[in-house]
Amino acid sequence: MGSLQYKIKNRKKKLVFVPFFVAGFPDFKFLENFIIKNKDKIDILELGIPFSDPVADGPVLQEINYRAILNGVSLENTLNWLKDTEIPKVVDIVFLLYFNLLYDRLEEKLQKIKDIGVKGLVIPDLPLEESEALLPIFDKYGLDLVLFISPTTRKERREKIIKIAGSFLYFVSVKGVTGERDELPQEGINFAREVRMETDKPLIWGFGIRNKSQIENLYGLVDGVIVGSAFGRKLLEGQDLQSYFDELYEATL
Amino acid sequence: MRTEKLPDERGYFGEFGGRFVPETLMEPLLQLESAYYKIKRDENFKKEYEYYLRNFVGRPTPLYYASKLSKKLKARIYLKREDLCHTGAHKINNAVGQALLAKYMNKKRLIAETGAGQHGVATATVAALFDFKCTVYMGEEDCKRQEMNVLRMKLLGAEVVPVKVGSRTLKEAINEALRDWVSHPEDSYYLLGSVVGPHPYPMIVRDFQRVIGDEARKQILEIEGRLPDYLIASVGGGSNSIGLFYPFLEDNVKIIGVEGGGKGIETGLHSASINFGKVGILHGAKMYLIQDENGNVSPTHSVSAGLDYPGVGPEHSYLAKIGRVKYDIATDDIAIKGFYALSELEGIIPALESAHAIGYLIEHRDDFPEKEPLIIVNLSGRGDKDLGIIYALWEGKNG
Secondary structure, three states: HHHHHHHHHHHOOEEEEEEEEEOOOOOHHHHHHHHHHOOOOOOOEEEEOOOOOOOOHHHHHHHHHHHHHHHHOHHHHHHHHHOOOOOOHHHOOOEEEOOOHOOHHHHHHHHHHHOOOOOEEEEEOOOOOHHHHHHHHHHHHOOOEEEEEEOOOHHHHHHHHHOOOOOOOEOOOOOOOOEOOOOOOOOHHHHHHHHHOOOOOOOOEEEOOOHHHHHHOOOOOOOOOEOOOOHHHHHOOOOOHHHHHHHHHHHHH | OOOOOOOOOOOOOOOEEOOOOOOOHHHHHHHHHHHHHHHHOHHHHHHHHHHHHHHHHHHOEEEEEEEHHHHHHHOOOOOOOOHOHHHEEEEHHHHHHHHHHHHHHOOEEEEEEEEOHHHHHHHHHHHHOOEEEEEEEEEEHHHOHHHHHHHHHHHHEEEEEEEEEOOOOOHHHHHHHHHHHOOOOOOOEEOOOOOOOOOOOHHHHHHHHOOHHHHHHHEEEEOOOOOOOEEEEEEEOHHHHHHHHHOOOOOOEEEEEEEEEEHHHOOOOOOHHHHHHHHEEEEEEEEEOEOOOOOOOOOOOOOHHHHHOEEEHHHHHHHHHHHOEEEEEEEOOOOHHHHHHHHHHHOOOOOOHHHHHHHHHHHHOOOHHOOEEHHHHHHHHEHHHHHHHHHHHHHHHOO
């Protein structure tokens, strides 16, 4: 059992809270201050490395990826930034990155990611078929590979994914790209109930979360919730993030 | 060397290809693959596909002896006249095949990306023919470069969505088409236009384009009584070229693919993925990719929108790696020379994509050691769509 799985299983709250931010947006200093200030509220930090072609992302995260790249953010300087901060010591981090960012000099990069103290990797364009051959390599560096389950994932396939998945399963709640939605999709709720019956592995709900009542409706259904685009929009619009962040955090208690 | 058996069951051509897509798209890809293998063996499907190729597309296309160009270059040059296909380019071969496949799969809507607009027009055409709804994604920059094709798609009843992010060209159009498909995997069919993308697309598109090479092989044997010394075709994503090359891969024929050299390699403004990219992953496949040191995909350039793409089909990547096909480049200027030469000498105005192959041949004739080499050039499309670009060049020179 990975350390994150233990933590999720033994939480003393309704849901683990997994905020998602793209590294270096709006800038490294802002993120550092925000994360350190909120370290006790963040159960797992999902940190995205910006990519030029984020096909699984909706408009808000596309824009943020684009701007972060313009600001010169890369895997390399994200690692350098983290090295100089307290963040890896006080928060559990998983990286989200598209596979091309890792592919070249893969093991060298995995070593560096491991050395910083990152716990796991979320790679949205690396499905089961492509990850099987790579699992021993991720294992070698002690990095947990987080796999996805989506409403189009059939039962036989889910069994295989559940078998090899790391600390938790990233539960894609809708057919679509990342981005805020007003309601919880009924399709996703029904699907989560079905998957819940099939595994003890923690399920973390992703895609579409923007308000408190959505989160409250996930109690007992999944183990945690990821919020990305909703925070991203606040940052893009230059609005206050803290009170909104607190409101969603409190809904997970 | 046996290339006939590729891709393998995981969708790989050697180390290239695969399926690097979000989990939501895996099931649709697996369904597509199994539907495709079924119809591939189905005689009725084959008959229907051939019926539309003959009566709607206008196949077989001629293999035309370009006598004046041949005389000028001291060679025997044949043009495979894909420019004479309905809608003006080879793209329709694949669009007809995949639309029939979509019909068989009971899909109601087609999604497509387009660069120059030729694949978008081909898809809009088959959508009209077979009663599909149709959405085509096209980079805003390409919409400007190819506005007549935008109009054609609209006339055919398609919705054209200009994509306004990044370099606003083919790469972004594919991103957007993939996002649409992720959101509508059940009712929509993604009709990908080149031999790129996740497995099984590079295989399906190749199989629907190989008619070019199958016909050319038969035609050259009938006319010349022997196989050609050379095949030459332009390579963007690589569908016209793989279509011509594939049936000749086991033959003793030299094969040259011509990538877009843009404004010159030294400027960095090109789209020569095999020559100047390195192995990477984009749009679901491992292939040669033009990218920066961080792994982000770099902006590309070509005077022809159809070649303006940072990657290249995984099968081409493989053929380059094993040395079966030689991949070289032609710059914008060389392509434009080819464009003028074919227009003036042969009375055929080629697409700027195809003009890269013509220009390359003119530029490199002296590199071919044969006294009078027998050459087939794939004339993948006609040049009507490019007149705006040529006109602007004239204005620039004379104005």
